[in-house]
Amino acid sequence: MNAPRPLLLVDAPSLYFRAYFGIPESAAKAPDGSPVNAVRGFLDMLATLIRTRRPDRLVCALDHDWRPAWRVALLPSYKAHRVAPAGGEVVPDTLVPQVPLILDVLAAIGIPAVGAAGYEADDVLGTLAVTQPGPVEVASGDRDLFQLVDDAHPIRLLYCGRGVAKLEDYDDAAVRARYGVPATGYADFAALRGDPSDGLPGVAGVGEKTAARLVDRYGGLDGILTALGDPASGFAPGLRTKLEAARDYLAVAPKVVRVALDVPLPDFSTALPAAPVDEARLLELAEKWNLASPCRRLVDALTDAAA
Template identity: 30%
Template sequence: MAEERVMLVDGMALLFRGYFANSYGGYIRKTKAGLPTNAVFGFVKYLLDACKTFNPTHIVCCWDLGSKTFRTDKFDGYKANRPAAPTDLIPQFDLVKEVVTGFNIPNISFPGYEADDCIGTLSRQLSEHMEVLVLTGDHDMLQLVDERVKVIIMKKGASNYAVYDAEKLLEEKQLTAKQFIDLKGLIGDTSDNYPGVKGIGEKTATKLLVEYVSIEGILDNLEQLPKGVKAKIEAEIDMLHLCRELATISCDAPVSCLPDDCFWQPDHAKIFTMFEELEFNSLVKDVSRFIAVS
């Protein structure tokens, strides 16, 4: 019997990637009735490819719910730079969850928390039972890596993944998963709109963490730092601590999922009917090939 492994899917990462990958030239895939489906089409292709590549026995899909979270309560500017979702994408937010349900995969989210927090929480819960694979395009998730949790970063191109365990993370980034949180505290995150310490880039931050291990270690050794680096950190200590809080994925969100609730057992007939309704004719062949070998 194959070893059990659960794939925790960052739903929004796949959906947005699917939208932009299938809207080039301004063309938006739609049903004959005019319902936009390009993002959902891309989502399904990415999901099936990941299933074929990593062969999970269990799957969960996690989602964001709106823009207000416990992080916006701490920092008004958090993600305030995000543009509004494209008009053609909006009706696909509910549609993609219907499709996930049609695959017999649970959708999990909770008000005030991001998909990252749901994934972090479930990774801790489910790693007690099986190996955990986190499927995302978001490098913030690297902080979740541990002995039982691997993070799969989707890269450009079909079937192109970077799989991080603790060894790979240390080899490529020179940091542990916990240090990755401190890195984001130091350098901030432009996509999430929090600044970190002004003037401290990734190269300098990584060097500091390799030498002093943590933000606390850096602060305990301020007198040893170059004068310019010391001045920058001293001027932004409060922001440094706040940014580390914003960067930290919560692993105690009020969500749960038992292994029996997320066993991957697709209903073939249900999927074919769903694809016919969505006019995903080319994917019928893809899913047929996949199911034949799964």
């Protein structure tokens, strides 16, 4: 009996940012000279994922709110370094107009691109991962999504830190091998270690190895903080001092790091389209923006997956 085919959940912002920085603007331009490097790269990444993972369902998740107010209220430093002087996220000027074009192509093909007000793409991915039938594969270069890995569902992370062509397939054993903690402990581990890319300071003087050892020994932050209140718990004096100084941070950081699993989402079909739903519109976009080759590769991947 053939194994069930997966639901492929794609972190669209993660991939199109990587595409933008991975392909020179000079190598991908529309007839009018506009750069389309992010679009071309994203479509090719999507085609590669479909061809190699052979899903029968597919959803692209979007950031409708890249820095949700509820996370900032808990931790004001959250992504603060990425706020533009005029507000909003710092995004390269030549990437901004490419995002709507990516969405136009996805709509013409019939691939759902879903976001939710007040939530990040991570939260959309998390909600779909736990509410949709498995198997589920989440494609992203965001380390926070290691927390979604669940062998029982099953949910795997296709980590694209080195690109889609070199993606790393993570189950719980692989997460443990890389970080020394199970996927269920990753959010607490990340809060302890910190993540400068998200404005998470972590606990001063606590690196990956110490964070992993603490999570492994005490089961997570609740256990760590409980043990911290016990003078006989065996913490080294220096470590105890560091953790005590970070109590206020540790009370809120895990809530910031943890992916929301209950985001209200619209009704839509996750079924992988076998052919474009609006071929005329896709041809129009392909011709106008010099995207014939990546669009063809994506359509061919869809056709092959449906066969």
